[in-house]
Amino acid sequence: MKICVVGLGNIGFNLFTYISLKFPGEIVGVDVNESRVKELRSLGYRVTTDYRALTGIDVWLMAPSTGDQGQNLFSALEEMIICPGSLISIESTLPPGTMGRVRESLEGKGFRLGNDLFLIHVPHRVMFGVDKTVCDTPRVIGAFTRACLEKGRQFYAPLVPLLVEVSDVRVAELSKVVENVKRYVDVAFAQEIYGYCVDQGMDYDDLRLAVNSKNNVELLATDWGIGGECLPKDMCFLRTVCNSILLEGAEQADRDYRDRIVNQVGSDKQVLVRGLSYKTGVKDLKHSRGVDLVRALETAGNTVKVEDPLFTTDELSEAGFSPNNEVTQRNEKQDCVVLDRQKALELK
Ligand SMILES: NC(=O)c1ccc[n+]([C@@H]2O[C@H](COP(=O)([O-])OP(=O)(O)OC[C@H]3O[C@@H](n4cnc5c(N)ncnc54)[C@H](O)[C@@H]3O)[C@@H](O)[C@H]2O)c1
Numbered sequence: 001m002k003i004c005v006v007g008l009g010n011i012g013f014n015l016f017t018y019i020s021l022k023f024p025g026e027i028v029g030v031d032v033n034e035s036r037v038k039e040l041r042s043l044g045y046r047v048t049t050d051y052r053a054l055t056g057i058d059v060w061l062m063a064p065s066t067g068d069q070g071q072n073l074f075s076a077l078e079e080m081i082i083c084p085g086s087l088i089s090i091e092s093t094l095p096p097g098t099m100g101r102v103r104e105s106l107e108g109k110g111f112r113l114g115n116d117l118f119l120i121h122v123p124h125r126v127m128f129g130v131d132k133t134v135c136d137t138p139r140v141i142g143a144f145t146r147a148c149l150e151k152g153r154q155f156y157a158p159l160v161p162l163l164v165e166v167s168d169v170r171v172a173e174l175s176k177v178v179e180n181v182k183r184y185v186d187v188a189f190a191q192e193i194y195g196y197c198v199d200q201g202m203d204y205d206d207l208r209l210a211v212n213s214k215n216n217v218e219l220l221a222t223d224w225g226i227g228g229e230c231l232p233k234d235m236c237f238l239r240t241v242c243n244s245i246l247l248e249g250a251e252q253a254d255r256d257y258r259d260r261i262v263n264q265v266g267s268d269k270q271v272l273v274r275g276l277s278y279k280t281g282v283k284d285l286k287h288s289r290g291v292d293l294v295r296a297l298e299t300a301g302n303t304v305k306v307e308d309p310l311f312t313t314d315e316l317s318e319a320g321f322s323p324n325n326e327v328t329q330r331n332e333k334q335d336c337v338v339l340d341r342q343k344a345l346e347l348k
Pocket residue numbers: 006007008009010011012030031032033036063064065066067072073075076091092093094123124125126127128229230
């Protein structure tokens with residue numbers, strides 16, 4: 001079997017290495033980002049930027065970024081040399097309705113789904129920082145035809161702990177978006193309750209301990225807000241197709257939360273921000289609300305230093321931040337405002 005992973009980012013690259021261990025066949029990868037491909041090649045991986053070099057592929061595992069309302073996916077589909085009989089599995093998170101557009105595009109090229117081409121949607125669900133591999137979690141699978149579903153089942157059953165088959169591919173699509181938006185709304189609720197606790201002089205951690213002692217309730221931590229690659233994007237996907245005051249309110253709550261921190265600090269202060277990665281325990285600054293906060297504090301006229309146990313001071317400097325140093329540590333006791341991601345609204 002010849003497998004190609006499309007998009008070699010967080011999901012795609014981890015999928016590539018995982019599949020390489022699981023399948024005896026040939027595994028190749030493609031990404032449009034030349035520096036990423038160069039880096040992976042220098043580490044010995046069989047990857048390319050050139051779709052024309054990818055012939056005779058039996059299985060396409062697609063994990064390109066979809067922050068552009070899925071446009072990357074369609075660019076990739078245009079470039080792929082698709083063999084009759086092959087399986088295309090789309091693992092990226094999709095704006096609702098995208099699978100229908102993918103079907104149209106493939107049928108427009110003359111393919112008959114379930115006959116000479118097999119198309120499935122198996123949205124990815126990994127939780128980096130929690131899961132050990134990219135295939136630890138049960139996966140939802142949807143397709144337009146029984147034959148496509150069957151082909152997908154044969155491929156994924158040995159790879160994942162459980163396959164949850166749905167009869168309508170739109171359900172598979174929406175399930176992933178809803179799962180992330182549910183978390184978004186939960187965090188937004190937590191932000192509002194945390195703010196209330198701070199106003200009332202109550203301890204939010206104590207409240208969480210109390211509430212979470214009931215096994216069907218989880219009051220979440222708030223961190224710097226709702227960041228990362230997925231949650232804000234997927235909220236945008238759902239808001240585009242589903243009118244909801246609740247969703248609008250959740251987005252507003254997240255914005256208000258950071259505005260409140262900035263207002264509390266004021267201007268012309270020395271500020272130390274502790275914890276910068278987009279979430280605790282994951283070394284990644286992309287779409288980090290900690291980064292947004294630092295920039296907002298600077299715009300308000302503050303001098304901001306940062307520290308994060310996951311990054312060296314050199315890495316923080318290279319990323320455009322002023323890392324904490326001894327001067328800040330000395331000042332901390334005097335006139336430095338310290339902001340901690342675990343206690344975002346409580347200034348020290
Ligand atoms: N990161 C997560 O925790 C997570 C979890 C579940 C689902 N997802 C979803 O998986 C998808 C990928 O996420 P990610 O975090 O790996 O993104 P990423 O930005 O880390 O990587 C995406 C890669 O796709 C490449 N790409 C873009 N257009 C391409 C094209 N036409 N052909 C080939 N490669 C192309 C980019 O260059 C990039 O390297 C997204 O839809 C995301 O929502 C991510």
